[in-house]
Amino acid sequence: MPAKLRMRNELGMTLSLLRQLRGWGQEDLAAASRVGLAMIRKIEQGRRQLTADNLAAVAAALGVDLSTVHELVALVRKIQGAPASGPALAAGATPQAIAATASPAVLRQLQGLLRSDLLAAPGRRIPLAFEDSRRLAPDLWKRLKPYPDAARQALLQEAAEFQDAGLVELLCERSRTAARDSVDRALHLAELAVLGAAHQPPGDATWRKRLQGYARAHLANALRVAGRLPAAKEELARALELWRAGAASDPGILNAARILHLEASLLRGRRETARALVLLDEASAIDRWGETPSLLIGKAKVVEEMGQFTESIALLRQAASRIDGDSDPVTIFLVHLNLGTNLCHLGRHAEAAQGLEEVRSLALGLGNQLDSLRVGWLEAKIAAGLGQSEKAFAAYERVRADFEEQGIAYDCALVTLEVAELHATLGHTAEVKELARRSAPMFSEQEVHSEAQRALALFLRAAEEERVSVELIRAVLAYLERSRRDPELRYRGPG
Numbered sequence: 268m269p270a271k272l273r274m275r276n277e278l279g280m281t282l283s284l285l286r287q288l289r290g291w292g293q294e295d296l297a298a299a300s301r302v303g304l305a306m307i308r309k310i311e312q313g314r315r316q317l318t319a320d321n322l323a324a325v326a327a328a329l330g331v332d333l334s335t336v337h338e339l340v341a342l343v344r345k346i347q348g349a350p351a352s353g354p355a356l357a358a359g360a361t362p363q364a365i366a367a368t369a370s371p372a373v374l375r376q377l378q379g380l381l382r383s384d385l386l387a388a389p390g391r392r393i394p395l396a397f398e399d400s401r402r403l404a405p406d407l408w409k410r411l412k413p414y415p416d417a418a419r420q421a422l423l424q425e426a427a428e429f430q431d432a433g434l435v436e437l438l439c440e441r442s443r444t445a446a447r448d449s450v451d452r453a454l455h456l457a458e459l460a461v462l463g464a465a466h467q468p469p470g471d472a473t474w475r476k477r478l479q480g481y482a483r484a485h486l487a488n489a490l491r492v493a494g495r496l497p498a499a500k501e502e503l504a505r506a507l508e509l510w511r512a513g514a515a516s517d518p519g520i521l522n523a524a525r526i527l528h529l530e531a532s533l534l535r536g537r538r539e540t541a542r543a544l545v546l547l548d549e550a551s552a553i554d555r556w557g558e559t560p561s562l563l564i565g566k567a568k569v570v571e572e573m574g575q576f577t578e579s580i581a582l583l584r585q586a587a588s589r590i591d592g593d594s595d596p597v598t599i600f601l602v603h604l605n606l607g608t609n610l611c612h613l614g615r616h617a618e619a620a621q622g623l624e625e626v627r628s629l630a631l632g633l634g635n636q637l638d639s640l641r642v643g644w645l646e647a648k649i650a651a652g653l654g655q656s657e658k659a660f661a662a663y664e665r666v667r668a669d670f671e672e673q674g675i676a677y678d679c680a681l682v683t684l685e686v687a688e689l690h691a692t693l694g695h696t697a698e699v700k701e702l703a704r705r706s707a708p709m710f711s712e713q714e715v716h717s718e719a720q721r722a723l724a725l726f727l728r729a730a731e732e733e734r735v736s737v738e739l740i741r742a743v744l745a746y747l748e749r750s751r752r753d754p755e756l757r758y759r760g761p762g
Contacts, residue, residue, distance in 0.1 A: 276313035278322075281339045283311040285329045295402050300328035301440075301557055306591050318589055323555035327519065330398065397520055400433030407434045408441070416455055423462040432478055435463040436521065439485040444597065446492040448635040454493060457486035477513025480506045481521045488529045491536055494677075503533055524554040528562055535569050538756075543569050560586045560598050567605060572748075576612040583609070600629040600638065607645045616652030623649060640669050644682065651689050659689060680706075680723060681747055687730070688740045696733050703730035722746050722758040736761075 286296050293311070297304040302321050309315035310325075317325070326336050411419055411429060422429045442456035460482035467475045483506035490499035510526055527550035534543040547566045551559055563586035571579040587602045603626045610619035623646060630638040647662035663686045670679035683706045690698040707727055722743045729735040739761050746758050 277340050278317060278336075279311045279313045281336065282325060282329070285331065285339070286311075291402070296325065296328060298405055299398065299401050300324045303591065303595060315591070320554060320557050320559050320589065324557045327555060328398075328401075397432055400431050401436060402433070404431065404433035404437040407431055408437055419455075419459055420462060423459055424466055427468065430463055430466045430468060432464075432467065435460045435478055435482055438463065439482055442485050442489055446489055447597070448637050450489065450493045453489040454486070457482070457489040461486055471516055473513050474516035475513070476509045477517045477521065480508070480510025480513060481526065482506075483509060484526050484529045488532065491533050496533075496536055499533055500537070503530060519555070522556040522558060524550040524556055524558040524562065527553075528558060528565055531565060531569075535565075535572065538572075540569050540573055560589045560595070560602075563589070564598065564601055564605065567609075571605070571609055571612070576609045579609045580606060580613075596629060596632055600626070600633060603629060604638075604641060604645065607649070611645070611648045611652055614652065616649050619645070620649050620653065636669075640666055643669075644678075647682075648685070651685070656689065656693065660686065663689075677719075677747060680719075681744065684726065684740055684744045684747070687726070687735070688737060688744065691735060691737045691740055696735075699735050700730050700733060703727045703735075718756065718758055719747060725758075 282296075286293070291299075293307045294304055296302075297307045300307075300321075302324055306315065306321065307325075310317050310321075322336070323333065326333055331339075407429060411422060411434075414422065438456050438460035442453045442460065445456055446453035461479070464475065464479040464482040467478060483502055487499045487503035487506055490496075490502055507526075507530070527546045531543040531546040531550070534540075534546065544566065547562050547569070551562050554562065563582050567579040567582035567586070570582065583602050583606050587599065590599050590602065603622055607619040607622055607626060610616070623642075626642050626645065630642045643662055643666045647659050647666060650656075650659035650662055663682055667679060667682040667686065670682060683702065687699050687702055690702065703726065726735065726739065726743050729739055742761050743758075746756070
């Protein structure tokens with residue numbers, strides 16, 4: 268057996284042993300480590316090499332450090348009774364089977380190492396109470412989920428069984444995921460997490476602050492996605508104060524890289540790109556929770572907004588190399604969607620078209636309406652760039668109508684202006700005028716801040732007077748892209 272494959276089998280078997288000695292199933296380890304179930308299965312079967320990030324996340328969930336994992340791999344090799352060059356024990360063997368082949372001395376050594384590392388030295392591992400809480404959190408959420416929103420809030424305030432730290436962590440994760448499809452749901456889940464953190468059982472007040480800081484950072488993220496930037500800034504400041512005040516109680520339980528990531532996202536929204544990049548690099552340096560692919564995507568978005576499209580593509584491809592598509596379809600979808608967008612920015616529409624089918628397939632598998640809308644938008648951009656005008660107009664119209672129906676004002680305005688730009692490029696003055704007339708009520712009814720309203724009004728007036736130009740449309744488009752995250756930004760383009 269090749270050495271690389273033998274080592275993969277030995278590591279997978281070691282992690283399987285640790286898991287079973289804990290009394291966990293593979294689903295428990297997947298939930299505790301945030302590494303997907305499909306990935307856990309492949310690792311234990313020796314069919315997938317574990318990345319450094321995933322190994323750190325699995326080891327942390329099991330309560331061992333990486334040096335202990337390496338010692339256990341060596342012990343597994345001894346237990347097999349084979350030299351390093353010999354055959355590996357079959358992946359997935361039970362602790363009972365291992366015990367049957369081990370000498371008493373080696374078995375005592377293994378048990379002693381486990382006992383000392385898992386039950387002692389609490390500063391080096393996740394406390395058992397939180398570990399169990401994290402494992403049981405999905406069942407608590409399954410019980411809480413069927414209730415109406417108000418009843419969920421009441422249960423988090425009044426029912427001790429739902430005032431659970433693991434559930435708070437899970438609600439934060441669900442809020443972050445929901446933000447891609449429903450801002451309202453993201454806000455509700457984050458508010459539930461804040462309630463749960465505030466109503467922790469009496470005990471360590473310092474730990475309560477740490478958990479509250481974590482939950483409030485996710486609430487700030489939901490507010491940011493909702494476009495409520497001043498409220499998001501205020502909430503994040505409160506979150507960071509609590510998070511830092513509770514640092515002494517946390518030996519590495521909660522995802523510290525995530526907090527830096529959320530702070531960087533808000534800074535990006537305020538166009539503080541230099542500071543955002545610093546925080547993303549800091550988060551990458553400390554990450555052991557599997558956050559690195561998302562951090563790379565976040566960094567790619569920052570440099571994309573700085574106009575550095577080639578660098579953004581390189582970061583996205585680096586992220587893709589760290590993702591297992593089977594266990595993390597959301598992140599791989601975001602990589603491919605953003606790749607297509609950056610290629611369009613560079614005028615490489617034919618290359619973007621080559622990946623379109625994969626992006627469509629990933630969106631279909633995720634089943635989120637907004638994901639499908641954004642794929643449709645990418646399809647329209649590609650068609651326009653390839654000179655397929657009729658196909659582009661049809662795709663744009665579908666996307667525009669859906670954004671308008673959902674009340675997503677900025678995206679609807681951006682799509683409208685992209686359609687107007689295409690018409691203007693083709694010399695369709697009458698079509699631009701008609702599009703502006705149809706769009707005027709939507710622009711005035713939607714919640715778009717006053718300065719953006721002024722920029723859109725300039726476009727509408729120019730279109731009505733049949734003096735609109737490609738230059739004006741592009742200036743308003745560029746302004747809306749920037750001002751959606753900075754409502755105080757003044758429009759200074761032509762018009």
